[in-house]
Amino acid sequence: MAELFHPDRLQKLEDLKASGVNPYPAQAAFPPSANQAEAPARSLAADLLADAENRFGEVVTIYGRVLGRRGYGKLAFLDVHDQSGKIQACLQKDLLTAEDFALLKQLNLGDFVAVCGTLKPTKVGEPTVFGSRFRLLTKALENPPEKFHGLADTELRARMRYVDLFxxxxxxxxxxxxxxxxxxxxxxxxxxxxxxxxxxxxxxxxxxxxxxxxxxxxxxxxxxxxxxxxxxxxxxxxxxxxxxxxxxxxxxxxxxxxxxxxxxxxxxxxxxxxxxxxxxxxxxxxxxxxxxxxxxxxxxxxxxxxxxxxxxxxxxxxxxARIRYADAFAEHVGCDPSNRQAVAAKLAENKIEVAKENSDYAWWKAVNTLFEEFVEPQLRxxxxxxxxxxxxxxxxxxxxxxxxxxxxxxxxxxxxxxxxxxxxxxxxxxxxxxxxxxxxxxxxxxxxxxxxxxxxxxxxxxxxxxxxxxxxxxxxxxxxxxxxxxxxxxxxxxxxxxxxxx
RNA sequence: GGGGGCAUAACUCAGUUGGUAGAGUAGUUGGCUUUUAACCAAUAAGUCCCAGGUUCAAGUCCUGGUGCCCUCACCA
Incomplete structure (x- = not known):
């Protein structure tokens, strides 16, 4: 890992601070404002999608991580992911303050945002939060993985489970x-x-x-x-x-x-x-x-x-199913486990040694080796x-x-x-x-x-x-x-x- | 611990016979008001895992090491 923080993102962080945006606010909720109605409590993506048709027209608030963005100059679609799933947000210049629209331009994939707006279908019918308010909740300084393949390397997935998970x-x-x-x-x-x-x-x-x-x-x-x-x-x-x-x-x-x-x-x-x-x-x-x-x-x-x-x-x-050890043994090994001579022959045949003479434990351990080798693989x-x-x-x-x-x-x-x-x-x-x-x-x-x-x-x-x-x-x-x-x-x-x- | 495989940009991956390090995504800049792997243009980004060796020349070949994967061993 060459850099812990992506240099371009660090620059963006400085720009945000310079324009008065806190990149790591303490509270997620929209702060009260004189000229705007109080934002509703948070909804989960899955809940909104499950009941979308009945809720079209409702003003909702979503929180989550932005993992997809499709921008069109004066409008952008964001894929906002939370624990329950993903919901699309649409942010349009018409509906936002100048400050919020400027903030949209500074947004990166991986950032956490809050969006408050009206739940409505898009032209193709996808339930979407058309945001009238929007704020940055946490700035990410690292790029998320490739959007199509995700994180594929098994080592990285285990090492950076926090990335794998999102x-x-x-x-x-x-x-x-x-x-x-x-x-x-x-x-x-x-x-x-x-x-x-x-x-x-x-x-x-x-x-x-x-x-x-x-x-x-x-x-x-x-x-x-x-x-x-x-x-x-x-x-x-x-x-x-x-x-x-x-x-x-x-x-x-x-x-x-x-x-x-x-x-x-x-x-x-x-x-x-x-x-x-x-x-x-x-x-x-x-x-x-x-x-x-x-x-x-x-x-x-x-x-x-x-x-x-x-x-x-x-x-x-x-x-x-329930089966006795001795019966399973007889079926798959081919002899009664109590038949010492027959078992000894099987042990010799499979080059399994009894670790210690005159030890019941060692003998039955060897018998169990036969069980593990011939019976266990058959036990689906x-x-x-x-x-x-x-x-x-x-x-x-x-x-x-x-x-x-x-x-x-x-x-x-x-x-x-x-x-x-x-x-x-x-x-x-x-x-x-x-x-x-x-x-x-x-x-x-x-x-x-x-x-x-x-x-x-x-x-x-x-x-x-x-x-x-x-x-x-x-x-x-x-x-x-x-x-x-x-x-x-x-x-x-x-x-x-x-x-x-x- | 034994055997086999892999390691190239933040991510996913190409890289021919040994001959100047590549693409897509993400990033940056610009454009675009209904997209969904959006699109168009420009741009920046590399200890090619590490250390040696062979060679005029190594991402590429050889040796050793490191990490991961598979397999065997260990494992009630």
């Missing part, structure tokens, strides 16, 4: 829908009498998932802290304490690679409900996904729900896979009937794992043992220790509880049809722009 209306739509989805999900939780909570992001011991953490340091306490990789263990402490239904919209941080599905920080919605279990969580997850889909605009004309993601259309009408979804191998589920309660399996499901959609839920393990001794095994099985570079305080909390008694975590960003990718997680994150992680900061 230059590409569909991008703004994605993020407004993201906000609507979050609100809809909160609505479902409130209907089910959940309390929204905020638990710590800075953890002295990290846990609740298997991931590498970011490390930071508190100066006064003189201790290292980890940015949370999951809120799980804190949320269950709340259930121990008697907060029976809690959820958190939790930003979590994982110090791992980036990809179209991975960002170092992402949003997980976790929720826990006392006296429920994994099956209750399945029902609630289904309701949440449906509510999210409705808020995301997935409702079709016939009332059905569907989303198109990466050229594939997914029906989101409940109920979603929406589908719940349930009854996972207990050995790889340190936080889930084993099935009473067969403790090889645990009360856990994962929810798949669009080829991605979007949710993960358990009947929470609440036997403190078994939990301690599983934690210890897990730490012992860990690769050396991944420092981890048993969260003994969590085990102590369980010792005070965690009622039977169902818990679930939903990867909000990935869910939004599918619902909003965005290929990359970067396209549903306002500010995805990028390296700093060396030229700008140098």
């Amino acid at each position: 230059a590409n209306q569909e991008v703004r739509e994605v993020f407004l829908r993201r906000a609507a989805v979050l609100q809809a999900l909160r609505g479902v939780f409130l209907q089910h009498h959940y309390a929204e909570v905020d638990t710590p992001v800075l953890h002295p011991i990290y846990g609740g998932a298997n991931a590498k953490p970011f490390v930071t340091h508190h100066n006064v306490l003189d201790m290292d802290l980890f940015l949370r990789i999951a809120p799980e263990l804190y949320l269950k402490r709340l259930v121990v304490g008697g907060m029976e239904r809690v959820f958190e919209v939790a930003r979590v941080f994982r110090n791992e690679g980036l990809s179209m599905r991975h960002n170092p920080e992402f949003t997980m919605i976790e929720f826990y409900q006392a006296y429920s279990d994994v099956y209750g969580m399945m029902d609630l997850t289904e309701k949440l996904v449906v509510a999210a889909a409705e808020a995301a605009g997935c409702k079709q004309e016939d009332g059905s729900l569907s989303a198109t993601f990466r050229q594939e259309t997914f029906s989101l009408n409940p109920p979603f 979804g929406p589908v719940f896979v349930y009854d996972y191998p207990a050995a790889i589920c340190p936080l889930a309660k084993p099935l009473a009937a067969d403790p090889v399996w645990a009360e856990r499901f994962e929810f798949f959609l669009g080829g991605m794992e979007l949710a993960n839920a358990f009947s929470e393990l609440n036997d403190p001794q078994m939990q301690l043992q599983k934690f210890e095994e897990q730490v012992a099985d860990k690769d050396p570079e991944s420092v981890n220790q048993v969260d003994l305080d969590y085990v102590r909390a369980l010792a005070y008694g965690l009622p039977p509880t169902g818990g679930c975590g939903i990867g909000l960003d990935r869910l939004l990718m599918v619902l909003l049809g965005q290929d990359s997680i970067r396209d549903v994150l306002l500010f995805p992680q990028l390296r700093p722009e060396s030229k700008l900061q140098a």
Whole structure:
């Protein structure tokens, strides 16, 4: 970036100031004036357009950014964009004061303006505000992107999201829908009498998932802290304490690679409900996904729900399919996952090594590698896979009937794992043992220790509880049809722009 | 971290075999009272990502680096 401010614009700014125009007024509203009626309150472009025919003749006020201008000497059409959309304004010399008409000449694309005037159709019928008053609200010192293509460079779009958002209306739509989805999900939780909570992001011991953490340091306490990789263990402490239904919209941080599905920080919605279990969580997850889909605009004309993601259309009408892990495994891998010899043959065939002899965890981890390789790509979804191998589920309660399996499901959609839920393990001794095994099985570079305080909390008694975590960003990718997680994150992680900061 | 690709004006992009850096949009100036990617005329704008190298000559070829994209690895 050669210049932070466009030189021509700086000149214009000086000219404006010289002629007594404040390029950055504090208030948007038209100031009261002796010889002019008070301007009406602001209208949104979309509201005016929705009801234009009934409002023709009405005096209205619009605010927005000018992103198009077609000038004709003594008249100009402006495309005024606000959050809701775009409406045309027409400014004619006949209707304006000399000062306002002079100001029109100094206007640039990208500037914010207020226009007050009569809503009327043009000769071709487009609803247009024919301005009798007009003022500059903010001067822009940078050119907006090319008007036809918008901002296309993916790097610039992510780096300068503030430009992407106003230059590409569909991008703004994605993020407004993201906000609507979050609100809809909160609505479902409130209907089910959940309390929204905020638990710590800075953890002295990290846990609740298997991931590498970011490390930071508190100066006064003189201790290292980890940015949370999951809120799980804190949320269950709340259930121990008697907060029976809690959820958190939790930003979590994982110090791992980036990809179209991975960002170092992402949003997980976790929720826990006392006296429920994994099956209750399945029902609630289904309701949440449906509510999210409705808020995301997935409702079709016939009332059905569907989303198109990466050229594939997914029906989101409940109920979603439910399949046992072992059945899905048998179908796509070709053998019973409990048949050790058959599975060993499959592992050898696919050159998958069991990391450690005589370790249940290592064995089932390898089994799960087969699952990830052969089953998950086939799970187009929406589908719940349930009854996972207990050995790889340190936080889930084993099935009473067969403790090889645990009360856990994962929810798949669009080829991605979007949710993960358990009947929470609440036997403190078994939990301690599983934690210890897990730490012992860990690769050396991944420092981890048993969260003994969590085990102590369980010792005070965690009622039977169902818990679930939903990867909000990935869910939004599918619902909003965005290929990359970067396209549903306002500010995805990028390296700093060396030229700008140098 | 491995492999592949891209990087030229504020934006979108051309740039031939290595031979003076180009267009459209945006900007500036002028003209135009119903356009909508308005139009017409003039004009300004470049560290061709960075640093080396080859060459009489490099946007172009070579080496290294940086950033981004794709892919693999990592990733409950």
